[in-house]
Amino acid sequence: MNYSKKSTSRKQKALKSRKSKMGKKLGVVFLKTLLVLFIAVGVAGLCGGIGIVKGVIENAPDITSASVLPRGYKSTVYDADGNKTAELIAEGTNRTYVKLDNIPKHVQEAFIAIEDERFYDHNGIDIQGMLRAGVKFVTSGFRTTQGASTITQQLLKNNVFDFMSEHGMLEKIERKLQEQYLAVKLEDIMSKDEILESYLNTINLGQNTLGVQAAANRYFGKSISELDISEAAVLAAITKSPTEYNPIKHPDANKTRRALVLKNMLDQGYISQNDYDSAMEDDIYARISEHNEETQSTNTVYSYFVDALIDQVQKDLVEKAGYSATQASNALYSSGLKIYSTQKPEIQSALDEEFANGENFPANTKVAIEWAMSVVDKDGNTTNYSQEMMFKYYKEQNSGYEPLYSSEEEAQAAIDGYVATLGITDDDTVYEKSSFIMQPQASMVIEDQKTGEVVAMIGGRGEKTANKTLNRVTNALRNPGSTFKIVAAYAPAFEELGYGPGTVQYDGPFAYTENGKVGRLVNNWDKKTQYRGWTTLREAIARSMNIVAVKTITDVTPSVAIDYLLRFGFTSLQLDGANSDAGQAMALGGLTNGVSNLELTAAYAGIANGGSYYKPKLYSKIVDNEGNVILDNTVEEPTQVISEQNAWLLIDCMKDVVTGAGGTSSAAKISNMTTAGKSGTTSENRDVWFVGMSPYYTAGIWVGYDNNGYKHELSSKAGETSFHKKLWSKVMSRIHQNLENKDFDKPSGIVQVTICTKSxxxxxPGVCDSDGRSGIVINEYFADGTQPTETCDKHVLANICADTGLLATTMCPNQIVQSKVLLPPMQSGVAEAVTLDTAYGISSNLQAATCTVHTGGVYLPSIYEQTGSAAGAVTPTDPNAAAADPNAVAADPNAATADPNAAAAADPAAGDGTAGSAEGQ
Ligand SMILES: [Zn+2]
Ligand SMILES: [Zn+2]
Known part of the structure; x- marks a missing residue:
């Protein structure tokens, strides 16, 4: 290391400023003379009133009793059980407010005896003391101005003038006069007790300890109320100069001053001779040093919860309490706020413990590097190096390079290897910052959906070594994958279109519309070509089917979906421009910026709370050191985003995700508790999610690699894409173990109807349940008013050629009547593919579905109505119209007779596009 350059420049600076000081010397002599005059004038002014002084007084700052309220108090954070969990301390302050009633009389008297013996008699200024000090000032050769300040003046000095600079003697004199003027004024508006209380809470008692309570803790490990006379005198002795009379660093100086304090107390009649003697005999300094070692604490690292809480309080002080950013920060760190957080300690510790247990995470944890270096050469030129530069260097050597290491040693070797290429010499000064972060990372947050209160969060795994490190609950934006289907596609469609768990979509080849044209095919997450045909939204949610979700957001439109997402509290959406999130892919969580775990979980909590969304709260209320409530979060009203009925229906579908057949997340089941939720995985396995709820709590977990700029894939083989559900379940099972198992409250206005799952x-009866498969007819819930009144329009009884299985013509010798499912026409430009319905269906392109063996007869789409029913028949509709809306295949049930001409006129190409193929990817 070479700091010579630095120290030289500092020396030069010192020389320069010394020169300018010398230049002012003459003026100082003149000013000193003026000072004497001004002090005299000042005294005169206060007694009789003189013009010059009036001007000075008019310039004095306004004061109210609030002006002298002590600042520099630490704020205290409490958890939901009232335990203290953190103290927020501005750099260099340590203060705890205490009422005068709790400060023993002898402590008050010790300070009065040494600092202001006529405190109870004067009106703010001590004329007698001032005259004595003035004489002393002149006789000492203008060296000292100490000794004349009353407690009232000292209070003003500490609290009104503390941030004001005093440039030059004139300003000092002006300040002094103002201080005297204001001291008199202050005595008019505050009682002696109020002044003394503020003073005792304000004074600097050394080592950043402000106020007597903090000092009692610091030096004696006691509350101020427990201090005896001997101890009180130690504190009062510090006041004269917190540095020189510090009882730990300068016990001898303090001892001398303390003796004077005790002598004054005796002389002024506050203590008896016995009290004095025993205090003088007390070997108090041994106790002080002893205690100091115990309380010596290093800087605390706040938890992720407290980090996030600080951000939220700061924001709310500005947005709701009208503070400026600076005022908010001052209030937070130095105004003695009591912050009642919503954190539940037993839930937080369950979460912390499960995250700390390595067995809950996949083996072979990797290490990521966070690194930066600045090199200053001997000429003072600085070169900065970043981790990205290092990664680039390695990438050039090996195109497959990924900045992940199997151990810290390996990571360090990579840093060393790169640094070795930088040509650093002994003449250079190197500043390096590096840390290793466990990967993959994870975060989890738990909210009480009934109140919107966040009860626990953990923003990462591994030891938290500093404040404001990356909080992956609140500050990491990641794509939410399929968890977004619920909030972006289904919730808006339920609410806007009357969709429900029983609504069907056709799971078959489907392409995004890109720039008005047929674009990429939507792939189902399992990347198989096994399409499921007509599918209810309930099944689509349980199986996390992409095509159904994309069709649903297409129906409700992405722009309407955005409105819902905003009301669900998402603040990171890209609302306009080329990268706007308002597209079909939003249904699958394809977002430009991503979302935070906190906002995603809070949106789900809104569904769990009957569609009524709360902005997630980290505190219930904030009280200032006067006891006034300055922010009350418990009165915040929720937003009803979707109806209670639709919320309950969504939850009922999400129960199937965990416990239903084909559900994707059985691993997330909470032991002995009703569980609902939704998983999510983003492309290339960059992120995996599970967000779910019980009737009590909603929680979200995220896992992924921090560095999203690389193609870091979670390995399904290594269990990296599935362990999070078990971990979620483990945490939730612990926090629910003493809670009664119950179901989600079913609101009124839910009806149950027997439906065909194909329509x-x-x-x-006899048609829908006889297409050759079981489980086609089910009981399904509907929000009252959305239940179907029409009969199935997807099942038809058709005349089938028994030889070919195709629609019979008049030439087919063997004809049977069968129940068939109508297959919808394909999206224009998208090729047809086999679905689970293909073998049981007939194409809506009737001509193509007609028997090809017994040809030459009269073309006859042999579709008959179900006997005794008005429905069950189909009128082939215009295939072009059908292509625009797959659901429009629905025939008019009253049209009992098929129109053969309409069928003959059907365009065979309509259902047989040429572009695109159903590649499974
Ligand atoms: Zn049916
Ligand atoms: Zn035939």
Whole structure:
């Protein structure tokens, strides 16, 4: 290390400023003379009133009793059980407010005896003391101005003038006069007790200890109320100069001054001779040093919860309490706030413990590097190096390079290897910052949906070594994958279109519309070509089917979906421009910026709370050191985003995700508790999520690699894409173990109807249940008013050629009547593919579905109505119209007779596009 350059420049600076000081010397002599005059004038002014002084007084700052309220108090954070969890301390302050009633009389008297013996008699200024000090000032050769300040003046000095600079003697004199003037004024508006209380809470008692309570803690490990006379005198002795009379660093100086304090107390009649003698005999300094070692604490690292809480309080002080940013920060760190957080300690510790347990995470944890270096050469030129530069260097050597290491040693070797290429010499000064972060990372947050209160959070795994490190609950924006289907597609469609768990969409080849044209095919997450055909939204949610979700957001439109997402509290959406999130891919969580775990979990909590969304709260209320409530979060009203009924229906579908057949997240089941939720995975396994709820709590977990700029994939083989559900379940099972198992409250206005799962409409007995499969007819819940009144329009009884299985013509010798499912026409430009319905269906392109063996007969789409039913028949509709809306295949049930000409006129190409193929990817 070479600091010579630095120290030289500092020396030069010192020389320069010394020169300018010398230049002012003459003026100082003149000013000193003036000072004497001004003090005289000042005294005269206060007694009789003189013009010059009036001007000075008019310039004095306004004061109220609030002006002298002590600043520099630490704020205290309490958890939901009232335990102190953190103290927020501005750099260099340590203060605790205490009422005068709790300060023993002898402590008050010790300070009065040494600092202001006529405190109870004067009106703010001590004329007698001032005259004595004035004489002393002149006789000492203008060396000292100490000794004349009353407690009232000292209070003003500490609290009104503390941030004001005093440049030059004139300003000093002006300040002094103002101080005297204001001291008199202050005595008019505050009682002696109020002044003394403020003073005792304000004084600097050494080592950043402000106020007598903090000092009692610091030096004696006691509350101020427990201090005896001997101890009180130690504190009063510090006041004259917190540095020189510090009882730990300068016990001898303090001892001398303390003796004077005790002598004054005796002389002024505050203590008896016995009290004096025993205090003088007390070997108090041994106790002080002893205690100091115990309380010596290093800087505390706040938890992720407290980090996030600080951000929220700061924001709310500005937005709700009207503070400026600076005032908010001052209030937070130095005004003695009591912050009642919503954190529940037993839930937080369950979360912390499960995250600290390595067995809950996949083996072979990797290490990521956070690194930066500045090199200053001997000429003072600085070169900065970043981790990105290092990664680039390695990437050039090996295109497959990924900045992940299997151990810290390996990571350090990589840093060393790179640094070795930088040509650093002994003449250079090197500043390096490096840390290793465990990967993959994870975060989890738990909210009480009934209140919006966040009860626990953890923003990362591994030891938290500093404040404001990356909080992956609040500050990491990641794509939410399929967890977004619920909030972006289904919730808006339920609310806007009357969709429900029984609504059907066709799971078959489907392409995004890109720039008005047929674009990429939507792939289902399992990347198989196994399409499921007509599917209810309930099944689509349980199986996390992409195509159904994209069709649903298409129906409700992405722009309407955005409105809902904003009301669900998402603040990171890209609302306009080329990268706007308002597209079909939003249904699958394809977002430009991503979302935070906190906002995603809070949106789910809104669903769990009957569709009523609370902005997540980290505190219930904030009280200032006067006891006034300055922010009350418990009165915040929620937003009803979706109806209670639709919220309950969504939850009922999400129960199937965990406990239903084909559900994707059975691993997340909370032991002995009703569980609902939704998983999410983003492309290339960059992120995995599970957000779910019980009737008590909603929680979200995220796992991924911090560095999203690289193609870091979670390995499903290594269990990296599945352990999070078990971890979620483990944490939730612990926090629910003493809670009664119950179901989500079912609101009124829910009806149950027997439907056909191929149409979502009333099932036709003997038709819907006889297409050759079981489980087609089910009981399904609907929000009252959205239940179907029409019968199934997807099942038809058709005349089938028994030889070919195709629609019969008049030439087919063997004809049977069968129940068939109508397959919708394909999206224009998208090729048809086999679905689970193909074998049981007939194409809506009737011509193509007609028997190809017994040809030459009269073309006859042999579709008959179900006997005794008005429905069950189909009128082939215009395939072009059908292509625009797959659901429009629905025939008019009253049109009992098929129109053969309409079918003959059907354009065979409509359902047989050429572009795109159903590659499974
Ligand atoms: Zn049916
Ligand atoms: Zn035939």
């Amino acid at each position: 979502g409409k009333l099932a036709i």
